[in-house]
Amino acid sequence: MRPVTDKFKIARTKLAYIIDATAAPVCIIAPVSSWAAAVGSSLPEDATIDGFTLFLQTIPFNLYAWCTLVFMIFIIWTGRDYATMGRSVQENAEHFFIPPEYQDADEEEEESEKVLGAGNGKILDLLLPLVVLIAACVYGMLYTGGIHDGKSVADAFANCDSAKSLVMGSFTAFVFTGLLYLPRRVITFGQFCACFTKGFKAMVPAIFILCLAWTLSGICSDKYLDLGGYVGAIVSANASIMTLLPPIFFLVAIGLAFATGTSWGTFGILIPIALAVVGTDNASLLTLCVAATLSGAVGGDHASPISDTTILASAGAQCHHLDHVSTQLPYVLTVAVCCLVGYIVDGLTQNGWLGLATAFGCLVVVMLGIRAKVPVVDK
Numbered sequence: 001m002r003p004v005t006d007k008f009k010i011a012r013t014k015l016a017y018i019i020d021a022t023a024a025p026v027c028i029i030a031p032v033s034s035w036a037a038a039v040g041s042s043l044p045e046d047a048t049i050d051g052f053t054l055f056l057q058t059i060p061f062n063l064y065a066w067c068t069l070v071f072m073i074f075i076i077w078t079g080r081d082y083a084t085m086g087r088s089v090q091e092n093a094e095h096f097f098i099p100p101e102y103q104d105a106d107e108e109e110e111e112s113e114k115v116l117g118a119g120n121g122k123i124l125d126l127l128l129p130l131v132v133l134i135a136a137c138v139y140g141m142l143y144t145g146g147i148h149d150g151k152s153v154a155d156a157f158a159n160c161d162s163a164k165s166l167v168m169g170s171f172t173a174f175v176f177t178g179l180l181y182l183p184r185r186v187i188t189f190g191q192f193c194a195c196f197t198k199g200f201k202a203m204v205p206a207i208f209i210l211c212l213a214w215t216l217s218g219i220c221s222d223k224y225l226d227l228g229g230y231v232g233a234i235v236s237a238n239a240s241i242m243t244l245l246p247p248i249f250f251l252v253a254i255g256l257a258f259a260t261g262t263s264w265g266t267f268g269i270l271i272p273i274a275l276a277v278v279g280t281d282n283a284s285l286l287t288l289c290v291a292a293t294l295s296g297a298v299g300g301d302h303a304s305p306i307s308d309t310t311i312l313a314s315a316g317a318q319c320h321h322l323d324h325v326s327t328q329l330p331y332v333l334t335v336a337v338c339c340l341v342g343y344i345v346d347g348l349t350q351n352g353w354l355g356l357a358t359a360f361g362c363l364v365v366v367m368l369g370i371r372a373k374v375p376v377v378d379k
Contacts, residue, residue, distance in 0.1 A: 002317060011092035012319035013327040020313035020328060021072040024263060024298045025065040031056055032138055036157060038264045049280055052154045058291035061352040063339040063359045064299040071335050074367050080374040083330035089377050121186045129177045137169030246343040249274060250292040254336060257300025261307040266297035288346045295339060303332040338362040
C-alpha cells in the first residue's frame with residue numbers, strides 16, 4: 001500500500017499507525033490464528049479449563065482491540081489527526097517527506113520500474129494471491145496441528161507449528177502467483193525474479209532491528225533481569241481487592257508489554273497469575289481478568305518501541321522508527337484510557353458487556369470532542 005499512499009500524499013507515519021493498528025489488535029480477536037494457541041499454552045499444565053475455549057470467551061471483552069479498530073476507522077474517515085501525528089500530517093501536507101534513509105531506496109524503485117516496465121495485471125491478480133496465501137496458511141496450521149490424525153479443529157489450531165505453517169503458506173502462494181502471472185504475461189520472468197532481491201533488501205533493516213529488539217527482550221527475561229517475574233510477584237502480593245483485578249491486570253499488562261516488547265511473553269507471565277488468584281470457580285471474573293491481560297498486552301505491544309509489530313510497521317511504511325512510535329503513542333493512550341474505564345466497570349459490576357458499553361461510550365465522547373476541536377488538515 002505504500003506506493004498508493006505515497007501517490008495520494010498520505011504521511012508515512014499515518015500509514016505505519018494503520019498497519020500497526022490492524023496487526024496485533026486483529027490477531028488477538030481472531031480465533032483462527034497462532035495467538036489463540038499462545039494464550040492456551042500460557043495456562044498451567046494442570047489447569048482444568050480449556051485454553052481455546054477461554055480465548056473465545058475473552059474475544060468480546062478485549063476492549064483495546066475493538067476500541068482501537070473503531071478509533072482507527074474514525075481517524076481515517078474524518079482525517080482529524082492530533083498531537084504529534086497531527087503535526088506530522090501537517091508537515092507532510094506542506095511538503096511530502098521521505099526519510100533520508102529511504103530516499104535512495106525509493107529512487108532505486110523508480111529506476112527499477114522504468115527499466116522493468118509496469119505489469120498489466122487486474123484487481124484479481126492482487127486479490128487471488130492474497131486469498132491463496134491466507135487459505136494456505138490456515139490449512140498449514142491445521143495440517144501441522146494434526147487435523148489428518150483425527151484431531152478437532154480447535155485442537156489442531158492449539159497444537160500447530162505456526163512458523164512452519166507460515167512458510168508452507170507463503171511458498172504455496174509464491175508458486176500460485178508465478179503460475180497465475182507468467183503464462184498470462186502479466187509480468188515477465190525477469191520482473192518476477194527481480195522482485196526476489198527487492199523484497200529481500202526491503203526486509204534486511206527490519207531483521208537487524210528485530211535482532212536488537214529480541215536481544216533487549218532476552219535481557220529482560222527470567223534468565224537475566226526477570227522483569228516479568230518481578231512484576232508478577234507484585235501483582236500476586238497486591239491482588240486482594242477482587243473488584244479491582246480487571247483494571248489491575250490491564251495496567252500491569254500494558255506496562256509489562258511496553259517494557260519487554262512482547263505480548264506473548266506478557267500472556268505467559270500474567271495468565272497463570274490470573275488463574276491462581278481468581279481460580280476456576282468464578283468463571284466470569286476469570287474471563288474478564290484474562291481479557292484485560294490480553295487487552296493490556298496488545299496495548300503495550302502496540303506502543304512499545306522494541307515490539308516486533310512496531311518495528312515491522314515502521315519498516316513496511318518506510319518511516320523513521322522513532323517517528324512512528326512518537327506519533328502513534330497519543331492514539332494508544334487515548335484508547336487505553338477509555339479501556340481502563342471499561343475494565344473498572346467490569347470489576348465493579350462483574351459484567352463484561354457493561355464494561356464494553358462503557359468503554360465504547362467513553363470512546364464516542366472522545367471522538368466527538370476530537371471532531372469538534374481538531375481541524376482537518378488541508379492537502
